[in-house]
Amino acid sequence: MIQEKVAQKAASGEAPMLLSLRNVGKVFSNGVTALSKVDLAIREGDFLSLLGPSGCGKSTALRLIAGLSTQTSGQLDWRGPVDRSNIGFVFQEPTLLPWASVFDNVWLPLRLKGVARAKAEPTVMEMLSRVHLTGFENAVPRELSGGMKMRVSIARAMVTKPRILLMDEPFAALDEITRFKLNNDLLELWQDERFTVVFVTHSVFESVFLSSRVVVMAARPGRVFSELTVDAPYPRDEVFRTSPDYAALCRQASDVLVNAINSTAGPHHDGH
């Protein structure tokens, strides 16, 4: 139950700050303003979701945090020294090396840091067992299902024990059953390891189920519209998924999201 307290502590804003975005803006070379005046505080141990319609800059924000792109205005303040090995990134697609085995795919980040196969083996195998892929280390991605590929992708992002895990709509392409299962497993992993997560999604249900905080974003220009604290206790499981509390929280988040979408000036399209 200590974990629960930590989660609540994170949610109530007592955990130390990990990263703050201050007045961050991003304008692309084609003149499109992807992000405008974004303020965001990410605390250690947060499970933070960025929820919003397409074009609201959630992925852009994630790429800025990852250092894959740079802001045109404002700043990102990290607490303590941060290099890229502190950051794990999970893409929308599994993004695996198709020619490499599951083991080699998970080993990759360590390999790039010069860790030899034998030395990396315990860590890689442990990570694979954490994502329930023990026994598949010699399979190639082609031989796995969509959900299993995503598990490999998560294991790869976690193998360096990053302080912050960035996830860009990782489960969007999966069927609902697989998605629920991966949601559960991700939460389990998060509760055991206590890393910080920034999770981009356009699903209200997913964001509420997973996060301690939901940041709702609006489009044109991409900005933070509102922030919700989800103060349901962890661990959350199937019981929570079917509880009235969860339904109420989803409705609340959904209302905010609708407001965010309506606040967008100009014509909006219906795609996610």
Next chain:
Amino acid sequence: MTAIEDATLKLDPEEARRVRQERLERIGKWVLPLAIMVLAIWLWDRICVWNEIPQYILPRPGVVLQTLHSDAGLLFSSLLVTLRITFLSLLLAVIGGVGLAVLFAQSKWVEMSFFPFAIVLQVTPIVAIFPLINIYVNNQTVKLLLCAWIVAFFPILSNTTLGLNSVDRNLRDLFKLNGATRWQQLRYLRLPAAMPYFLGGLKIAGGLSLIGAVVAEFVAGAQGQSSGLASRIIEAGYRLNAPRLFAALILISLTGILIFLVLSLVSHLILRRWHESALKQER
């Protein structure tokens, strides 16, 4: 009743028809071309007999086969000469093609600046270049190698360049995130990603290096400076020794087929686990 028969029984008529069709196709794939080949050879033989064509114009297949046997010593030693040039030039084409592709992949500017040279080399007929090479290069082997190389390296270069440049954007980001060096990115990402493209180029280059070797020998052989299969053909032509000419021709095309099959096998072995092209379709 075996389990397999049992399973067939449960298939609906349409599925059963499909299975039958597949089985037929599998057999037909081998039997049909073979049958046509045998028929063509038989027809060739008959035409010679029916029209009483003299042997120095069109020899009968049996005679060609006999010559292949009786002239084996001469022909096979020539084949070895041609094969040596072929494989050496293919090897150089791989080294040169991949090396240049890697160089091009380092920067768009390098690629833009030097690719036209590669194209010029590719589109100029080798027969037209050879007289120049003949003037500038003394060593006979180097002459032939250079010729065959010019013909063979381009498909490898252009395919590998394409492969190196068609890496998934997210994978590139992943490597960047993990602080990969340029070399690591090349070694663990771009080169493996280019492998299917390279192997496609290699299959073409394999055939071309044989063609290059033979053409080079032809040009050189016309001056009596070569002992490869091409010069055997020229020589046989002069002497109206059509059976030997045909025998040499058959050896060359068999070699070409063999090179293609070997390279296809290599490609299949490397790609079979992961690349779409090498996977059997599952239904």
